[in-house]
Amino acid sequence: MTDGTWITLISIAVTIFFMLGTPVLLVIFYWVIGCSFVIDLPIDNTGNELLNVFNKGFALLAMPLFILTGDLINQSGIARRLSDFAYSCLGWLRGGLAMAALAACGLFAAISGSNSATTATIGSMLHPEMVKGGYDERFSAATAAAGGTVGIIIPPSIIFIVYGFLMNLPISDLFIAGIVPGTLMVLAMMTSAFIICTLNGWGFLIKLSPMRVIKTAIGAWLGFFAIGLVLWGIYSGKFSPTEAAGVTVGFCIIVGMISYPLNKIMGDSTEKPVEAKSLASMFVVEGFTLMSLPTVVSRSAQITGILVPLIAVSVAMQQVMSSLGAKEVVGEFVTGMGGYHAVLFTSMAIVFVTGMILESLPVTIILAPILAPIAMSVGIDPIHFAVIFLVGASIGFVTPPYGLNLYVASGVTGVPYFRLLRYTVPYLVALISIWFIVALVPDLSLMLLPAR
Template sequence: MSDGSWITLISLAVTALFMLGTPVLLVIFYWVIGCSFVIDLPLANTGNELINVFSKGFALLAMPLFILTGDLINQSGIARRLSNFAYSCLGWLRGGLAMASIAACGLFAAISGSNSATTATIGSMLHPEMVKGNYDERFSAATAAAGGTVGIIIPPSIIFIVYGFLMNLPISELFIAGIVPGTMMVLAMMTVAFIVCTINGWGILIGLSFQRVIKTAFGAWLGFFAIGLVLWGIYTGKFSPTEAAGVTVGFCVFVGLLCYPLNKVLGSDADVPVNEKSFLSMFVVEGFTLPSVPGIVSRSAQITGILVPLIAVSVAMQQVLSSLGAKEYIGEFVTGMGGYYAVLFTAMAIVFITGMILESLPVTIILAPILAPIAVSVGVDPVHFAVVFLVGASIGFITPPYGLNLYVASGVTGVPYFRLLRFSTMYLAALLIVWVFVALTPITALWLVGFMQ
C-alpha cells in the first residue's frame, strides 16, 4: 500500500475518532504519530518540537497568566460589576440586557484575553438574569456564545500572542490592531440583539438613570483600572505582554484578598450592583479568601493544561504537513488564485472552512505560517492580515459543527447545543459582514497602529 493510501486511512480513522468525541488534542497527536511512521519521520523530531515550543518563547508565558486573570476577576466580583455597568447604560433599550451581555463580554475580554473564559463567565452570570427578564433561553445562551468571540480579538489576546510568536510580529502592534475590529464586532452583535429583541418583544425595560450609571461606573472602577493597567503598560512600553499579564494577576490577587475583609466590614451584598447601605461599598468588590486561591489557580491550570499541549502537537503537525508538501500545495493553490483580493479571500475561505472543524489555536499554528507569507507577497500588510486571519478564526467559535463557544455556552446554561444554532446563525451573519469589511478596509486594523507609533 502506498504512503498516500496509508495517510488517507489514518486521516479517516482520526476523523472518525473526532466524530465520536475524542478530544482534538488526541486526534491531532494520533495523526502526527501515524503519519510520522508512514513517512519515516523520526519520533525524536516530534519530541524535540514539543520541547522547543515550551523553550522558545517568553511571550507564551502570558497565556496562562491571562487565563488566570480571567478566573480572578470573575471570582473577585469585578466581572459582575462590569456587567452591572453595561446594563445600567443599555437597559432602557429593547434587548438591553442582551446588549449589556455582549458589552460585558467586550469589557471582560479586555482583561482576560480568552474566548472560552469570556463565554463561561458572562454566560453563567447573565443567562439566568436574561431568562428571568423574559428572553428566550436559546437566544440568551447564543448571545453569550457569540459575545465570547471577541475574547481573542479585543486586547490583550492569547491568540494574538501565539500569532506574534509564530510570525515574529510585535505583539503590542497586534494588540493595537485588534481594538477597532473587536469594537466593530461588539457593535454588530449588539445591533443583532436589538433587532431580534425588538421583533420578539423580549426584555424588561428599565429607565435610563444617570445616577445609576454613575454609581455602577464607580462600582466597576477596579475593572476599568485593570483594563487601563494592561493597555497602558503594553502600549507605553513599560511592560511586555507577559509582564503585563503578571502585573495584572498580582493586581487581581491583591484586590481580591484586600476587598474580602473590607466587604464584610462594609456589609456589601454581592447580588446587587451598588449597596446603598454604605457609600464606600461601591468601591469594594466581593473579593475572595486566601484558602480559595489554590482552587482558582487549579481551574486556570486545567484550561492551560488543555491549550498548551494543543499548541505543541499543532506545531508537530505543522512539521509533518511540511514533510508531506502541504505547504507547497496550499501555497500554489492560493497563489494561483491571482492578485491581492483573490489571494486574501481565498485565504479567508480556507480559515473559515478549517475553523468549522478545529479550534483557533491549531488553525493559527498550522495555517498562519503557510498563508501569511503568501498574502504578504501580494501586498497585504502583515499586521492587517493577522487581524483578518484571527477575526476569521474567532468566527469559528460559533460555526458548526465544532463551534467551541457553543459547547461552552451549552455547558454553563444547560441549553442543548443544537437549540442554540437558530439564534447563533444571526450573530454569525453579522460577524461575517464585519470580517469582510475589515478585510476590504485595512485602515480598520492599521489606523491605531500608525497613530500609536
C-alpha cells in the same frame, strides 16, 4: 500500499476518532506519529520539536497569566460590576440586557483574553437574568456564545500571543491592531440583538437613570482600571505582554484579598446590586480569601495544561505537513487564485471552513505559517492579515459543527446545543459582515499603531 494510501487511511481513522469525541490533542498526536512512520521521519525528531516549543516559547508565558486573570476577575466580583454598569447604560433600550451582556463580554475580554472564559463567565451570570427578564432562553444562550467571540480579538488575546510567537510579529502591535475590529464586532452584535428583541418584544425596560449609571461606574472602577493598566502598559511600551499579564494578575490578587475583609467590615451583602450598596462599599469588590486562591489557580492551570501541549503537538503536525508538501500545495492553490483580493478572499474562505471543524489554536498553528507569507507576497500587511485571520478564526467559535462557544454556552446555561443554533444565525451574519469590512479597510486594524 503507497505512502499516499497509508496517509489517507490514517487521516480517515483520526477523523473517526475526532467524531467519536477523542480530544483534539490526541487526534493530532496520533496523526503525527502515524504519518511519521509512513514517511520515515524519526520519532525522536517529533520529541525534539515538542521540546523546542517550550524552550523557545518565552512569549507564551503570557498565556497562563491571562487565563489566570480571567478567573481572578470572575472570582473577585469585578466581572459582575462590569456587567452591572453595562446594563445601567443600556437597559432602557429594547433588548438592553442582551446588549449589556455583549458589552460585558467586550469588557471582560479586555482583561482576560479568552473566548471560552468570556462565554462561561457572562453566560453563567446573565443568562438567568435574561430569562427572568422575558428573553427566550435559546436566544440568551446564543448571545453569550456570540459575545465570547471577541475574547480572542479585543486585547489582551491569548491567540494573538500564539500568532505573534509563530510568525515572529510584535505581540504588542497585534494587541493594538485588535482594538477597533473587536469593538466593531461588539457593536455589530449589539445591533443584531436590538433588532431581534424589537421584532420579538423581548426584554423589560428600565428607566435610564444618570445616578444609577454613575453608581455602577463607580462600582466598576477597578475593572476599568485593570483594562486601562493593560492597554496603557502595552501601548506605551512600559510592559511587554508577558509583563502586563503578570502585573494584572498581581493587581487582581491584591484587589480580591483586600476587598473581602473590607466588605465584611462594611457589612454590605455581596448579593446586593451595586446601586443598593453604600457609597464606601462601591469602591471595593466582593473579593476572595487566601483559602480560595489555590482553587482558582488550579482551574487556570488545568486550562493551560490543555492549551500548551496542543500548541506543541500542532507545531509537530506542521513539520510533518511540510514534509508531505502540504505547504507547497496550499500555497500554489492560493497563489493561483490571482492577485491581492483573490488571495485575500481565498485565505478567508480556507480559514472559515477550517474553523468550522477545528478550534482556533490548531487552525492558527497549521494555517498561519502557510497563508501569511503568501498574503505578504501580494502586498497584504502582516499585522492586518493577522487580524483578518484571527477574526475569521473567532467566528469559528459559533459556527457548527464544532463551535466551541456553543458547547460552552450550552453547558453553563443548560440549553441543548441544537436548540440554540437558530439564534446564532443573526450574530453570524453580523460578525461575517464586520469581517469583510475589516478585511477591505486595512486602516481599521492599523490606525492605532505607531508609525512603522
